Amino acid sequence: MKIAIEELGIRYDSKRVIDGLSLTIEPGTLFTLLGPSGCGKTTLLRAIAGFVPVESGRLLFGANDVAHLPAHRRNIGMVFQDYALFPDKTVFDNVAYGLRARQVVESAITTRVGEALERVGLVGLDARRPAALSGGQRQRVALARALVIKPDVLLMDEPLSNLDAKLRHQVRATIVELQREARITTIFVTHDQDEALAMSDHIGVMNAGRLEQVGTPAEIYRAPRTGYVADFIGAANVVDVSLATPAVANTAVTAELGGRPLAGHAPQPVPAGAAKLVARPEDIGVSPAVGAAPGAITARVRQRQYLGSKTSYVMTLVGGQKLAVDCWGTGHDSYAVDDEVALSFDPAKTLVLAS
């Protein structure tokens, strides 16, 4: 089912937290709302679920505007951060709950609950109560309970944040697999950028109640449209630069960093003057300063973390600005603290944005 949000306004505690937000989510895709805590992503999700009243705008599931429909009539499946399993009910009864509410006959319930539990990999635990399950198992029960009712929309509110790192990867895989298999339109809320990049068809990065950018994981990572997005996704360097002449969208530009010219790419128009330069740590090349071309940007190694497959450095530019640089491949650990180095930037991967 396609979800279309049109000019949505949400008031919470007499404060407008979301104002005129629009978004379209294609049927059968997994859409992630990504942002720091307090950015409004959970409020938006809860409004879509029907737990937060919508003040203005439309919320379309397919062709139906559900903005003012009570939550229990929206046919959604929801997975909560704290699992929200019914503690007094068994695993079977938890999963059967939504089917019983829909007055499905008991024999069909047995089959469907069995299938759902099998799909999430929880066979033989039907009679257990939630207290007797591990965190990962609880989250799988919650997933089975949300999916068994064949909802039009699956909503997930930070479902992995209470799990440890290893379990998180397992449950992440289960979610993606089930979502692809059922082709169910899913909205996933998280503050974890790795999770967002790994799982989503599309990501919407939220900031202060607005969507900063919507795109595929690669677009968001490779072509962040604002410094905020670049900073939030991946450990990007966002550095102050200046531009002598305004840049047109999608053109090569030359910015000035610490008095040296630097070639980059402007995905959008950038006015002349102060601008932001975005470069990923892994996209910056390092070579010894001795023998570097004249006019190259030089820096001094300040910190060095040897991480096995790579070495992470913190470099200081002449102007005092700091840059994180990751070196891969042979000799990635060959620079020491206080070494003088020359940095090289790939013009295609070095973005210049309006500040």
Added chain:
Amino acid sequence: MSVDLRSIWTWLSLALLALLVVFMLYPVANIFYGSFGVDGGKGSGWATLIGDPKYVRAIGNTILLGVLVTIAALAVGVPLAYLSARYDFPGKGIVSILPIITLVTPEVIVAQTWLMLLGNNGLLRRWLLEVGVTLPSFYGWFGLVAAMTFIYYTYAYIGTLAAIRGFDVQLEEAAQSLGTSPVRSRWKVLLPVVLPSVLASALLIFTLVVGNFALAMILGGRVELLSVMTYQAAVSETSANPVLQSTLASVSTALVMIVLFAQRWIVSRGRFEVTQGRVARPARLSGLAAGLFALVGGAVVLISLMPLMAVIAGAFTRARGPVMRWGEWTTANLERVLINAPGPMVNTLTYAAAATAIAIVLSALLGYLIVKRNNALTMTLDYLTAIPLALSGTALGIGLIHAFNGGWLPLTGTAAIIVLAYIIRRLPFGLRNASSTLYNIPRSIEEASVSLGVPPGRTFLRVVLPLMVPALAAAAVLTWTTTVAELSASIIVYSGGRETMPIQIFKLIDSNLMAQASAYGLILIAVIVVPIVVATKLFRVDLFSSRS
């Protein structure tokens, strides 16, 4: 969250609000309003009150009694709590059943048994007289302070115990590591943390003394007390004086309200965040100290158990009129109570059952709305349900008869007004018990149910209510045990033929028929104890989970 007119909770809140306004706020407003009425051409009730030294003395005596009993109860309860929290000594297990003992013993029975033992013709008094010891009269200050102390020290005990148990010994150790001696560090670190709880229980005890009716009435003798005068103004047939009743009830309500506000202020200020660290392990005592502690604990327990033992003995002792033939055993008293005059028993059971059932439904709904549906409307409900805390039973009784005596809703003379009095008196406590678990039920559980297609109302019944059952069971047991023993409000609103057991006991004490009073007392205690035992042993209900 704002008030949503489409939500069923809004409509439920409004319905409950209407109920509370009519049956709770209206009677209370009536008391205050009535006190400004004109009293037989002499000005308002307040003018009469101030003009008559008798009433001024009564207010002074009531406050003095409150202070004396509070100090005495703290002197017994706080050390006892400290001993049982920090030390192991022989018989400590028995000390821990103290709260149950006071819970099961109705005050009217406590008063009666003290009289049987130490009254003018009391058993103990006569024994002591034979060995040459003459006790002062038990009627008056001596009896009042002694009897009340040995009931109310439990509140000091429970409150202090919880605070000491919750105290992190690492703080004490930290103080010692910083160079203070063990005694000094205990004094410096433990005391400030425990003090708010001690003060809070002190104020609670004070309000209970001010509102106390049974002991004040039966043991007060010639001491003029507010609750006794209020009662007498309410029931006196020669000069039924509604204005004065209202004024006296207003005074005691105002007194309690001031103290309650002070208590709330202290509790809110004293709420240190003691992060649960390590709880002190009780030190095992032996030798002289152990013997001494056991003796103190044992003496307190013995005195607390005396009413129970006396009522059992009294119920089976032959009596001719007011004369108890101690040592001659009989079942005649019980037979008479059970077969010839079962009315009070039947009334008690019927009214208490009705009150408990209604109070539990109200507690469940109100608790849910106040905790889970927080808005301006439910906040009003929260404030309204606290009203009975400030009302003594006597004041409530007067408010009810004035509000529902004829007029648009005549309830005076019906059983309904007794049930109503029971419900109102117990509602704040039932509510607190019922809502204790609600704080632990996350909002997401309800939302999960709603998201699965179950509307909010049915979600409450299917998901929340089952999780509330243990708390509601505890609330039901505690409501039952306290309503069957209720005296001060019901004695004002009851009418002939609707006597409950406590009322009947009160009347029998007045006629000095102690054997029959004991027989009713024994049945009353059985009616209280049996549900507690069944609930705690058979159904494993945790009665005090919400108190600590």
